[in-house]
Amino acid sequence: xxxxxxxxxxxxxxxxxxxxxxxxxxxxxxxxxxxxxxxxxxxxxxxxxxxxxxxxxxxxxxxxxxxxxxxxxxxxxxxxxxxxxxxxxxxxxxxxxxxxxxxxxxxxxxxxxxxxxxxxxxxxxxxxxxxxxxxxxxxxxxxxxxxxxxxxxxxxxxxxxxxxxxxxxxxxxxxxxxxxxxxxxxxxxxxxxxxxxxxxxxxx
Numbered sequence: 001x002x003x004x005x006x007x008x009x010x011x012x013x014x015x016x017x018x019x020x021x022x023x024x025x026x027x028x029x030x031x032x033x034x035x036x037x038x039x040x041x042x043x044x045x046x047x048x049x050x051x052x053x054x055x056x057x058x059x060x061x062x063x064x065x066x067x068x069x070x071x072x073x074x075x076x077x078x079x080x081x082x083x084x085x086x087x088x089x090x091x092x093x094x095x096x097x098x099x100x101x102x103x104x105x106x107x108x109x110x111x112x113x114x115x116x117x118x119x120x121x122x123x124x125x126x127x128x129x130x131x132x133x134x135x136x137x138x139x140x141x142x143x144x145x146x147x148x149x150x151x152x153x154x155x156x157x158x159x160x161x162x163x164x165x166x167x168x169x170x171x172x173x174x175x176x177x178x179x180x181x182x183x184x185x186x187x188x189x190x191x192x193x194x195x196x197x198x199x200x201x202x203x204x
Contacts, residue, residue, distance in 0.1 A: 002056035002057060002058055003056060003057050004053045004054060004056045004057075005053070005054045006051055006052065006053045006054075007051070007052045007053075007054075008049060008050075008051055009049060009050045009051075009052070010046065010048075010049045011046075011047045011048055011049065011050070012041040012042075012045040012046055012047065013041075013045055013047040014039065014041055014045045016030055016039060018030060061081065061082040061083060062082060062151075063079045063080060063081055063082065063151075064079070064080055064081070064082045064142060064143075064149060064150070064151050065077065065078075065079055065151040065152060065157070066078060066080065066140050066141060066142045066143075066151065066152055067140065067141035067142075067152060067157060067160055067161060067164070068090065068138065068139075068140055069121060069122060069135070069138070069139050069140070069141065069164045070121070070138045071119040071120065071121045071137070071138075071167065072119075072167045072169075072182060072187065072190060073167060073187070073191065074165060074166075074167065074187065075141075075160075075161050075164050075165060077157060077161070082148070082149060087108055087140070087149075090108075090138060090140055091108060091109055091110045091113075091137060091138050091139060091140065092110055092113075092118070092137060092138060093110045093111065093112060093113075093116070094110065094111040094112065095108050095109070095110070095111060096108070096109055096110070096111035097149075098133075099144075100124050100133075103156060103159070104143060104144040104156075105141055105142065105143055105144060105152065105156060105160065106141075106142050106143075106144055106149065107124075107135060107139055107140070107141055108139060108140040108142055108149075109135050109136070109137060109138075109139035109140075110136070110137045110138075110139075113135075113136035113137040114136045116137075118136040118137030119136065119137065120134050120135075120136050120168075120170040121134070121135045121136055121137060121138070121139060121168070122134070122135050122139075122164050122167075122168055123135075123168060123170075123179045131177065131179060134170065134177070141160045141164070143156060166181040166182065167181070167182040167187055168180065168181055168182060169181075169182050
């Protein structure tokens, strides 16, 4: 999207007849008369208009209103720039988009989240309620526009906040992955606990 400044140039034109010895004399006579306001052009003399735009300036893309889902936390509604850099920062690396729902939404996560050992976050289930994948690390729920990501509508924001509302814990027993909702008390206690400060680097 660009921003342009467009110049509108209207042209008024009237032909007047004068008698003079030369062309230069005729032009001077009419110029003097025009300066003395003997000729005042009005809307009746309108002959057209020209519209000229400058080169334009790129506008920053509009912000996205999306849902940020983090492990062991309730989803958060956030505003963020609609740029690749902002999306990568939100998920901590290269992005991967998946489209598990019929709604016009996408889940954007870290492309190498599982390989990098990011904590498991939320389970994805099929139509039968069976788990077929697990999102790891922070991920975003975003809307889909015409060929690009878009803000979630209020209805979709409410719907997917409910879908991913409860944080989950995961336990691997042999080949079976057990998924349990984390009780609200534990989620709230963790959110209220003071965050440990990173130790200061040693100085020589």
